[in-house]
Amino acid sequence: MSAIIWLGIAFFFGTLAKIIKLPPLIGYLAAGFLLPVIGFDDRDALNQFADLGVTLLLFTIGLKLKVSNLLKVPIWATGLGHMALITVAMSGLIFLLSATGLSHLSGLDLKAIVLIGFALSFSSTVFVVKVLEEKGAMNSFYGTLAVGILIIQDGAAVIYLAASTGEVPSPWALALLVGLYPIYLLMKKFLNFIQQGELLLLFGLLIALGGAVLFDSFGIKGDLGALILGIMLAKHKYATNLAKELFNFKDLFLVGFFLSIGLNGLPDSNIIIIAIILSLVLPLKAGLFFLLLTKFRVTSRTAILSSALLFNYSEFGLIVAKVGVDTQVLSPEWLTIIALSLAISFLYASPISANTEKLIAFTISKAKKFESKIRLPEETIIDPGDVNIIIIGLGRLGTGAYDEFVSQGVDKIVGFDNDSSVVKRHLKNNRHAILANSVDPDFWERFCINHPSIYMVLLSMPQTSNNLFAAQQLRSNKFSGKIFATVKYKEDEQLLKENGVDYIFNFYTSAGAGFASESLSVFPKKEGSMELCAENII
Incomplete structure (x- = not known):
């Protein structure tokens, strides 16, 4: 019965968001804030759904990961460079804001400040992929750049998630790594047999969730296991079919994750003020993406298109923040602050992504000044x-x-x-x-x-x-x-x-x-x- 309640509320608010041409994720966050108000607090069920959503998200990211793409300089250099610079800049901003006396900011130590900066350095994988699919631009060069940068960011998040448990891996962990090869051969054989259809969905769920359980049993973060198994299957000719089967199914479980954020309570005035201030930094994020991409010989037009896609905060920032709350580095209120900042960033990013050609026409004359004289082979x-x-x-x-x-x-x-x-x-x-x-x-x-x-x-x-x-x-x-x-x-x-x-x-x-x-x-x-x-x- 409880599942029907929160699914119904999520559907209603998600539909409202879609009607006003906003991502449904904003509606899910709003629904999450409402649940405690109406007396619903089934945290266990929502947390289980949330964990499943994160695991499937990482598995599908692994399925789409092409290592050869990540080795391109504009992707890895921009991804890592942007993350480092934004982490430092956001940490500095949080440190300055801590002197204002606003609650939730005072008493933050250096570890907490850096973690917040790190969480705010990500851009939304879900948002970018959905925009690219709606525009039919998944195979575009600017789309490839944006997705590659997101995978670099997500990889950094996974490394943090794996290290955050504080658990020492089992001495048998090395044996697990050796045993991955026969597991890969078995997965490959089954995927060749199934190819497509309803069995493919069950196969994907079994591999993602089974991989997470397997890695957990060896003292390694289970989400990392799902990502690794996804990467192992990424080059398979039916990997795209598998990713398509899991994509929308994964979104269902991620609904639980966004709803669970709201269970931390309605935002007070200080939370709203902090979230608004953090959202004002978004042009800096986009501008830095543009500068780094043009520095690495991407044309101004492509750099504008990619930067417009990455003009947002990320659900991965929430995942990182949740780990910070679980390890008591951050207070629970910071989940609400980052969730609200994420929602505001989508409010900004949606009209920008829908009007990129107008944005290019308005800025291209000045933007061309930043172009390199030598073009990438993909842009000659x-x-x-x-x-x-x-x-x-x-x-x-x-x-x-x-x-x-x-x-x-x-x-x-x-x-x-x-x-x-x-x-x-x-x-x-x-x-x-x-x-x-x-x-x-x-x-x-x-x-x-x-x-x-x-x-x-x-x-x-x-x-x-x-x-x-x-x-x-x-x-x-x-x-x-x-x-x-x-x-x-x-x-x-x-x-x-x-x-x-x-x-x-x-x-x-x-x-x-x-x-x-x-x-x-x-x-x-x-x-x-x-x-x-x-x-x-x-």
Whole structure:
């Protein structure tokens, strides 16, 4: 019965937040403050849900972690540098505020002050991922930068969580590390078998929660175990499927975490004042992200987009603060202060993230002064040169089209693909190929599509949504040539035509027609054969 009460209240306030175009997390925090007022205080149930939410959050982060991305200088240097500078700056601010005499600030020792600064150095993974998914920009370069920085931050938080228990790991902990390899082989085998469907969700829950229990039994923080097992599966071809299955399910348990914060009581006037003051520092966070990113050769436009995403405080800050409360470094009121600061930061970040193009138009002239003269490879201008035909998507169909053009004497062709191994293979086979991500809005900002020699673009990506996006970008960039696109389903053809595609190649219909044509060429139809067949059937 109690679960129905808090789920209902959370749903109501989350819906209210969504109606006014705010993240539902703000509604969950508000619901949490209300629960004690109406006499609900089932801390045990909510804490269990909260712990499950944090464990699943770390596991899904591990599934998305690509170590090669984290090794890029703009990501690790910005992530670590920003965290260090903001921790120092926020610690200094808290120290100065402690002299004001406001309650909850007096009596803080150095350890508590640094912990608060550290908690406020994070940006929200949940917020950023949701914004990127809504914009369809998960594969954009600015999105990759933002998510990479978040993973660096989250990794620092996990290290803190692992060290915060104060427990000495079991002498058998080394044996656990050795035993992870056979566990990995077993997980891999099961994932290859399951691939997708309802079993995938149960498999993910079993691995995440089982890994946490396993590491706990060896005196190692269980959340760290969930993260490590997620990282081990990150390169698996079905890891994306697993992450998608768990993502929304994880959010359900995180609701319990945000509700549990409110059980510490309604904020008093001093808590509100402190939270407002802390929220005023958010432009400093965003500005520092911008300066560091441009310092590491990111263009001003990309730096603005990434900084706008990271303009907030984080649920991980709450998790860090909760550990501080559990270890008695912080008083419980600081959970409420940071929760309120988080909610205010979302109030700021939501309209900023929704209006980034207006923000860029307003600031770009001044922002360009901070750009490096040397661009990153991911941000160089893409000029295909003197070509007539562009093929976007060099899979089997795109490659077949490329070779057919060459056989017909057309040699001014270039192919784009977002897989570096595919591009290398085509270059090795003497095809003109360029590494590019056509579902990245930044790609179209750098692509010289209006080169006078280009008169045809073929969109041969496997997903219709990607072909649709590319067609929209081509037309919005005033491309006047012909656009051809592949499609699998008849119902998608009209949508592509409405968005500027001139000719549609239905993969299944055309393949079927070709199959029949080839069959007839080998075994031509004989006169009277159909009549004979009909007589036999009768």
